[in-house]
Amino acid sequence: MKNKEIVDILFELAELYEMKNVPFKPRALERASETIDSLGEDVADIYKKGGIKELQKIPGVGLGIAEKIEEYLKSGHVKEYESMKKKFPVDIRELSSIEGVGPKHIALLYQKLKIKNVSDLEKAAKEGKLRKLPRMGEKLEAKILKGIEFKHEGGGRFALGEVLPLAREIKARLLKVKGVEAVEVAGSLRRMQETIGDLDFLAVSEHPKAVADFFSGMREVEHVYAHGETKVLVRLKSGIDADLIILPKKSFGAALQYFTGSKDHNVEVRKLAIKKGWSLNEHGLTKGKKVIASATEEEIYGKLGMPKAPPPEIRLNKGEIEAALASKLPHLIEYGDLKGDLQIQTSWTDGKNSIEEMAREAERLGYEYIAITDHTRSLAMTGGADEKKLLRQIAEIDKVQKKFKKVKILKGAEVNIMKDGSLDINDETLEKLDVVGAAVHSLFNLSKAEQTERIIKAMENPNVDILFHPTGRVINKRKPYDVDMEKIIKAAKRTGTILEIDGHPWRLDLKDEHIRMAREAGVKMIIDTDAHSVPEMSYLEYGIAQARRGWCEKKDIINTLPLKEFLKALK
Numbered sequence: 001m002k003n004k005e006i007v008d009i010l011f012e013l014a015e016l017y018e019m020k021n022v023p024f025k026p027r028a029l030e031r032a033s034e035t036i037d038s039l040g041e042d043v044a045d046i047y048k049k050g051g052i053k054e055l056q057k058i059p060g061v062g063l064g065i066a067e068k069i070e071e072y073l074k075s076g077h078v079k080e081y082e083s084m085k086k087k088f089p090v091d092i093r094e095l096s097s098i099e100g101v102g103p104k105h106i107a108l109l110y111q112k113l114k115i116k117n118v119s120d121l122e123k124a125a126k127e128g129k130l131r132k133l134p135r136m137g138e139k140l141e142a143k144i145l146k147g148i149e150f151k152h153e154g155g156g157r158f159a160l161g162e163v164l165p166l167a168r169e170i171k172a173r174l175l176k177v178k179g180v181e182a183v184e185v186a187g188s189l190r191r192m193q194e195t196i197g198d199l200d201f202l203a204v205s206e207h208p209k210a211v212a213d214f215f216s217g218m219r220e221v222e223h224v225y226a227h228g229e230t231k232v233l234v235r236l237k238s239g240i241d242a243d244l245i246i247l248p249k250k251s252f253g254a255a256l257q258y259f260t261g262s263k264d265h266n267v268e269v270r271k272l273a274i275k276k277g278w279s280l281n282e283h284g285l286t287k288g289k290k291v292i293a294s295a296t297e298e299e300i301y302g303k304l305g306m307p308k309a310p311p312p313e314i315r316l317n318k319g320e321i322e323a324a325l326a327s328k329l330p331h332l333i334e335y336g337d338l339k340g341d342l343q344i345q346t347s348w349t350d351g352k353n354s355i356e357e358m359a360r361e362a363e364r365l366g367y368e369y370i371a372i373t374d375h376t377r378s379l380a381m382t383g384g385a386d387e388k389k390l391l392r393q394i395a396e397i398d399k400v401q402k403k404f405k406k407v408k409i410l411k412g413a414e415v416n417i418m419k420d421g422s423l424d425i426n427d428e429t430l431e432k433l434d435v436v437g438a439a440v441h442s443l444f445n446l447s448k449a450e451q452t453e454r455i456i457k458a459m460e461n462p463n464v465d466i467l468f469h470p471t472g473r474v475i476n477k478r479k480p481y482d483v484d485m486e487k488i489i490k491a492a493k494r495t496g497t498i499l500e501i502d503g504h505p506w507r508l509d510l511k512d513e514h515i516r517m518a519r520e521a522g523v524k525m526i527i528d529t530d531a532h533s534v535p536e537m538s539y540l541e542y543g544i545a546q547a548r549r550g551w552c553e554k555k556d557i558i559n560t561l562p563l564k565e566f567l568k569a570l571k
Helices: 003-019 025-037 043-055 063-075 079-087 092-096 103-113 118-126 137-153 160-175 208-216 249-260 263-275 297-303 320-325 355-365 387-401 448-459 485-495 512-520 535-549 563-569
Strands: 180-185 198-205 221-227 231-236 241-247 279-281 284-287 290-293 340-344 369-372 408-416 435-439 498-502 525-528
Touching (some): 003 063, 003 079, 003 092, 003 103, 003 160, 063 079, 103 118, 118 137, 160 208, 160 535, 180 249, 198 208, 198 249, 208 221, 249 284, 249 297, 263 320, 290 297, 340 408, 340 435, 340 535, 355 369, 355 387, 387 408, 485 498, 485 512, 498 535, 512 535
Parallel strands (some): 198 241, 408 435, 498 525
Antiparallel strands (some): 231 241, 279 284
């Protein structure tokens, strides 16, 4: 599939136009980029069906963008993009990953200081050069340095949402290679960790050389570290390392168990084997030279006294082995269990699609309900709604609802929590809404006590049903604000406030450890996408993975309930 390459070009082209202050084009390109990124079909296959006209059927792809896609599919180039890159030869994705650095900053930094990458940016910031630039100053310079430091702390790990689609695409391609019987992705990606260090692929084939050659020759490969007949190590153009191990069918289960990890989980599992006088490694569970189990994970765990294998998401040596031995593993929430999405932004504020378009996608996904939760007035940059605008939106939702029989469109808002814990919309208006989520969007640097008190006061408002993205973090970009989560969880229990598990791959907020704390305290949670466009409504999968890693069962998540029961669960 050429989708990822096209997505990257359209995204960067949007940023380049933004850098040049060109109106309208950046948003159109960004929207098309997001749509193509979420497609399950190869853009090249769509083009083969009917050329440019067929491409224009992709939501957000007009004639101009379709022509750029055609140009790339035919030649591997987009002249307009390459021409603009010559004027701004900068690493746009890397620079824009630093909090506080937007397209206009990138243009300014290159024009004034010839900054091309984060290394250049860090050097200039440490030398105090940024503060001297127009519209920057000491505060932004300090914020950028803090963002760079946070990026370094991440150790070069990639957000789950960055790599999962690519890994699935590579897996699908490997399965089509002649002689391949099975392929699985192992490691931290199989455990659906928040961030991924590298990609581990396991393949079963009686013709390993052909599979190894195919893997090392993929267009995504930038460098080949090692190429053996059964093992290939490469670096992909995205910057992540990827390994492929090719093995016989008889040892596939043992290899999958071993390479899935985590390291701590595997150490404890091996101890169980040793207690029985056996040994366990990637080749199998053995007693001397005799193989006891190796073909499947279930067989291996079963021989070690676990009737059921711990799900990959919880293999962290945090009680899952003991639970499995005692047949007390939780029945984790399944990926198809949710009936609705309760945090959705539309073009009424900073979303890219209309209420009707978001409802249409919810209908396609088979949801029973969604809530429209646009931002409120103190987030002026998003065009946040005041009371009058909210009332107009309520009327608009009633109008749009008439077009839908299968999906209930709930009226909601993402209300901003002010410094003193008050809300930026009055209670009289909030009472008219079906769902109210409250969130912190400013003053992230308050003390732990102030931040905690501020949030708890908002939770005590009888109109606030949900606390959205409770710690405010953005993975690899912004640390969570300092807040006492134990007190927040206790307040949630006392006030009946639901805690959100924000499934947006850049947030995944709550963290798994906080999810488990909330579950054990009997606090109900909700899984949302925080979608700002139609393609982002597919993000519930990431939120479910996060909930599973926090040991959540279906009963812990209230948007597994049918509509009437869900509404009763709100304040």
